[in-house]
Each structure stands twice: as C-alpha cells, then as structure tokens.
Amino acid sequence: xxxxxxxxxxxxxxxxxxxxxxxxxxxxxxxxxxxxxxxxxxxxxxxxxxxxxxxxxxxxxxxxxxxxxxxxxxxxxxxxxxxxxxxxxxxxxxxxxxxxxxxxxxxxxxxxxxxxxxxxxxxxxxxxxxxxxxxxxxxxxxxxxxxxxxxxxxxxxxxxxxxxxxxxxxxxxxxxxxxxxxxxxxxxxxxxxxxxxxxxxxxxxxxxxxxxxxxxxxxxxxxxxxxxxxxxxxxxxxxxxxxxxxxxxxxxxxxxxxxxxxxxxxxxxxxxxxxxxxxxxxxxxxxxxxxxxxxxxxxxxxxxxxxxxxxxxxxxxxxxxxxxxxxxxxxxxxxxxxxxxxxxxxxxxxxxxxxxxxxxxxxxxxxxxxxxxxxxxxxxxx
Amino acid sequence: xxxxxxxxxxxxxxxxxxxxxxxxxxxxxxxxxxxxxxxxxxxxxxxxxxxxxxxxxxxxxxxxxxxxxxxxxxxxxxxxxxxxxxxxxxxxxxxxxxxxxxxxxxxxxxxxxxxxxxxxxxxxxxxxxxx
Numbered sequence: 001x002x003x004x005x006x007x008x009x010x011x012x013x014x015x016x017x018x019x020x021x022x023x024x025x026x027x028x029x030x031x032x033x034x035x036x037x038x039x040x041x042x043x044x045x046x047x048x049x050x051x052x053x054x055x056x057x058x059x060x061x062x063x064x065x066x067x068x069x070x071x072x073x074x075x076x077x078x079x080x081x082x083x084x085x086x087x088x089x090x091x092x093x094x095x096x097x098x099x100x101x102x103x104x105x106x107x108x109x110x111x112x113x114x115x116x117x118x119x120x121x122x123x124x125x126x127x128x129x130x131x132x133x134x135x136x137x138x139x140x141x142x143x144x145x146x147x148x149x150x151x152x153x154x155x156x157x158x159x160x161x162x163x164x165x166x167x168x169x170x171x172x173x174x175x176x177x178x179x180x181x182x183x184x185x186x187x188x189x190x191x192x193x194x195x196x197x198x199x200x201x202x203x204x205x206x207x208x209x210x211x212x213x214x215x216x217x218x219x220x221x222x223x224x225x226x227x228x229x230x231x232x233x234x235x236x237x238x239x240x241x242x243x244x245x246x247x248x249x250x251x252x253x254x255x256x257x258x259x260x261x262x263x264x265x266x267x268x269x270x271x272x273x274x275x276x277x278x279x280x281x282x283x284x285x286x287x288x289x290x291x292x293x294x295x296x297x298x299x300x301x302x303x304x305x306x307x308x309x310x311x312x313x314x315x316x317x318x319x320x321x322x323x324x325x326x327x328x329x330x331x332x333x334x335x336x337x338x339x340x341x342x343x344x345x346x347x348x349x350x351x352x353x354x355x356x357x358x359x360x361x362x363x364x365x366x367x368x369x370x371x372x373x374x375x376x377x378x379x380x381x382x
Numbered sequence: 383x384x385x386x387x388x389x390x391x392x393x394x395x396x397x398x399x400x401x402x403x404x405x406x407x408x409x410x411x412x413x414x415x416x417x418x419x420x421x422x423x424x425x426x427x428x429x430x431x432x433x434x435x436x437x438x439x440x441x442x443x444x445x446x447x448x449x450x451x452x453x454x455x456x457x458x459x460x461x462x463x464x465x466x467x468x469x470x471x472x473x474x475x476x477x478x479x480x481x482x483x484x485x486x487x488x489x490x491x492x493x494x495x496x497x498x499x500x501x502x503x504x505x506x507x508x509x510x511x512x513x
Binding site: 118124132134145195198243 | 391412418437438439440441442443444445446447448449452454455457458459467468469470471477478482493494503505
C-alpha cells in the first residue's frame, strides 16, 4: 500500500442554510478543496451521504454532484453508513489511493436536512426498523438508554453529561464555521427541555445542512499540491450489533473499540500517542462512551473528563476542538469529513484560537446509528 | 410499513416466536437463519415467555409523529427468562418509575396505525408485573 496524504480541504458553514440546496452545498465545499490544493482535475469522488433519498428525494448523487462540479466523466459514487457515511467515504478514498487505483481522489460528505419536516423519522431509519423504530423509539431515545446503562454502571450523572455540552460549546464558540458559535452555561444545559430522559435538548446535536470535502493523493506526490500535507496513518472500520438490545454491555460501544484497535494496530501507535481527537458526540453520552472506547481515558472515567478539563482545550487530550457535532453542527453525511478537516487544520497549525499547541498526531472517530458502525482515522502532520 | 411486510412479521410480533441455536444455545428473537454467536444453522423453535426484566430504559418526550399523542412514554429493553432481549414500550405505569431490574409482563397490544392505509399494527408492550 502507498502512503496517503490529505492535500486540500473545503467546507461550508454548518447550520440551517435555507438558501442553499444539496448540490450547491457540495459544489461550494468541493470547489474550496480543489482551490486550496490548486488542483484542476480529479480521478474519483466518493460522497458520504446518509439519506438524500429521504431528506430531499434525491438518489444517484455521484453523477449529479460531479456534473454540478463541472466534471462530468469523473468516477463518482455515494457511500452510506448512516452518520458515519463521511468517515466511510474517507476510508474508501484512502483505499483507492493507497491501492494505486487512483492518484487524486476526493472524499466528500453532504447532507441537506432542513428541507424535510420528518428529520426524526428519517434518522430513525439508521436503527433496526423491525425491532426498534416499530416501537416508537428515536435516536435520542436509544442514546438515552445507553446513558442510563452508563449511569447504572459507572455512576455517571446528568451534570457529567452537561459538562460535555458546555465544553464543546466553549470550543465551538471559537469556530467560525460552527452552527452555534456560542458558549452555554451548565445551568442552561440542565434546564433545557427534556427530549429522551435523561437527555435534554442541549445534550443533543442539532439538525444541520452542510458539506465538507478533502483531497487525497499519494504522499510522494503531495508537494505538487501543498507545502503542508497531512498523512493518513491508518484507517479502522468496524461494526457492532444493529439492535441495541443485542449488545453484550449496553454501556460499551464495542464497534468503536474494534475500529480503534484496527487503526492503532495499522499505525503502530497507542491512544497515549494522540495529541487531540475529534469524536462522534451526537449526544453528550456518546462522547463519554467514545473517549472510553477509544482508550483516550481509562474505562469508567469518561464521565468526568469534560468537567475536569482533561478533554478540553489546554487539557491532557483535547477532544472536539471544532465544537464537535454538538456546537459545530451535524449534517450527518458531512460530519466524518468535517472531523478530518479539523484534524488537518490542527496538524498544520492553522486552527487559530482553537489551536492545540504542538499537535502532530491525532484521530477522528465517526459513528453510525446507535454505534453499530464506527470509523477511526489517524492523522500525522508533516 | 407496507402490509406484506407487516404480515411477514406476524409470527414474532403476535406470538413472540423465537429460535434457540442447537449448537451454542443462544436464543434469537426474531428467528434468524444464522446464529450470531456461533454461526450455527440448526435451530429449535421456541416461544418467548411473556415476562421479563428491564435492562435499561428511557422516557420519550419528543416522539415520531405517529406516537406524538402518547408522550411522555417509556421504552425499555426487556430480557425474557430465555435470555432473549427485545425493545418494547412500557405502559400502565408512571414512566418515571421504570428502573433497571423492574419485573414486567409482556402483553399483546396495539402498537401503531399504519400511515394513510389505516392498518392497525399490533405487537407486545411491557407492563409492570402484577399491575
């Protein structure tokens, strides 16, 4: 396999972007990525998208989106793994380049969620339709069950959950691309309306529109496009049981553990080698479970990591410096690519007020459903 | 949900039909072709006992449209004596009183009404044991 680098990035602001269509979101992010690398061609495009068919009634995104990019003819297709679709697109592009199949490939993600009223129902299609959605459960509900199991096992409290939101909003306030670039107080989080007990509105990531794109090429060709390539050291993809009821331990995201183990093995690194991480905080409890499953904190200590500042900017292992899904926004298919972009900016030293000093190695973890799929990528700056 | 699909799921929804792997003994609900634990393909048909224990739960305050009139309602993962786990609404009690370890009975109930077709979709809901 060839070493692979990211040489260009582009993303839209995340938010309720009423004036922009799915195709225009993609074109904006993809054009920015091409310009940033001074690239005028592509060999392939992989588009992470969870559910354009349900959100805007549009399937067949590959040809549609390269057509609008002015690149008819380029190999293109959509990849899907619910909210991990972006991460899966990145992995697909990584393999395409690493294998020698193509030399300049785009991994993109896009989701247009505000064109439909039925967002909760569409997202629930990432759960088991026959065993879960049938009984009226929602995604906040599934993660609420995980939260209660974590509380039962580790003594995690509603305040612990709330500190995750406070921390991520503090980070997001420094991110001009974030949907909610504003801080929230602990009291505001704990007083926000109940969605699925114990998860309140401010424990939940929002409904968002947005797109993100990165350009990949072999590391030994990277200098054609940038002075500061960021190498993808490893990619780990894993699955867990689709139905939450079938997990051995409902408080443990075992697919995240497996995807991390695969990535660390491939890179020859350990969690202690990471200088920062973007993790899939679709709900506050997800960040707590993910930092434990990734090995970034000791098992059972995820609950206090945000409160003590261990995972905050300036802490031992800053997590979600972008603001995470909570504050930056969560256009589901775009999230995995946006995470990679935060890593690229950090490892290039271009993250401005969010910069983690001396950051050279970091990971991004993107998750689908109630944790039934997970993708981990490890990045290294040059 | 189109009606052929609903009809196809009747054995598990109405009768809680499940299978137990002849090789490793793991129960699967609903029935599967391949055992998720050992990849065995020989099964014994079993029916789940209509009782169980709450493993974890939540109370939904924001629900999909077709369940919106029912909020707040509890949903739980219930384990039956056979070791099978299933998701079910927990009704006939204060939603806030649902806790892990709560013994429940599984009762045949109306679950939802299918879109504009109006087909009534049944299944099982949990109620506190002895309620």
